[in-house]
Amino acid sequence: DAGITQSPRYKITETGRQVTLMCHQTWSHSYMFWYRQDLGHGLRLIYYSAAADITDKGEVPDGYVVSRSKTENFPLTLESATRSQTSVYFCASYELAKNIQYFGAGTRLSVL
Amino acid sequence: GENVEQHPSTLSVQEGDSAVIKCTYSDSASNYFPWYKQELGKRPQLIIDIRSNVGEKKDQRIAVTLNKTAKHFSLHITETQPEDSAVYFCASFSGAGSYQLTFGKGTKLSVIP
Numbered sequence: 001d002a003g004i005t006q007s008p009r010y011k012i013t014e015t016g017r018q019v020t021l022m023c024h025q026t027w028s029h030s031y032m033f034w035y036r037q038d039l040g041h042g043l044r045l046i047y048y049s050a051a052a053d054i055t056d057k058g059e060v061p062d063g064y065v066v067s068r069s070k071t072e073n074f075p076l077t078l079e080s081a082t083r084s085q086t087s088v089y090f091c092a093s094y095e096l097a098k099n100i101q102y103f104g105a106g107t108r109l110s111v112l
Numbered sequence: 113g114e115n116v117e118q119h120p121s122t123l124s125v126q127e128g129d130s131a132v133i134k135c136t137y138s139d140s141a142s143n144y145f146p147w148y149k150q151e152l153g154k155r156p157q158l159i160i161d162i163r164s165n166v167g168e169k170k171d172q173r174i175a176v177t178l179n180k181t182a183k184h185f186s187l188h189i190t191e192t193q194p195e196d197s198a199v200y201f202c203a204s205f206s207g208a209g210s211y212q213l214t215f216g217k218g219t220k221l222s223v224i225p
Binding site: 094099 | 113118144146154155156157158161201205211212213214215216217218
């Protein structure tokens, strides 16, 4: 678990501002994911990436942008934050050999 | 796409009793079903999983069963303890090149001492 880290852990921003959430993993896993967690909705997939420079939309991609220039990093950007994006965001990476998805500690984002 | 339904959303049991959480899935191609435990303020962590070629798997007090025909799988916790209190998520995985997990909405388990 220590191999995947998210920053910041907590963030408060205002409506309309751009925010970037960082995710870094040390395992060199090919697959990485971004989820948001909201009460009553569980974990919903925002975007995922199969490798560097390969990304694809998940269930709730609107308002978010991702990039993956290096295997170890998978930042998530809210281009113009809205109150509905207040949530806890989890990054995850996937170990193919064991078929296990590991989660980062999460970022709690509040949009005022 | 895949849809995973999880029940119940909340569950309270007395310490020492058993707890059962049930999930159904829609995609017959799904072949891997993990369960995650999330304690308050923490990240989800894998506690047990089952593959489609197996009907049951046990790990100490935790077991998971899978019925492929009915497309449902269940988590069973026996001899519950207060430290079992958490939110539990089931998930399904169909592979198909994206390695996405589809999660249920979670079950908040409270074990009453």
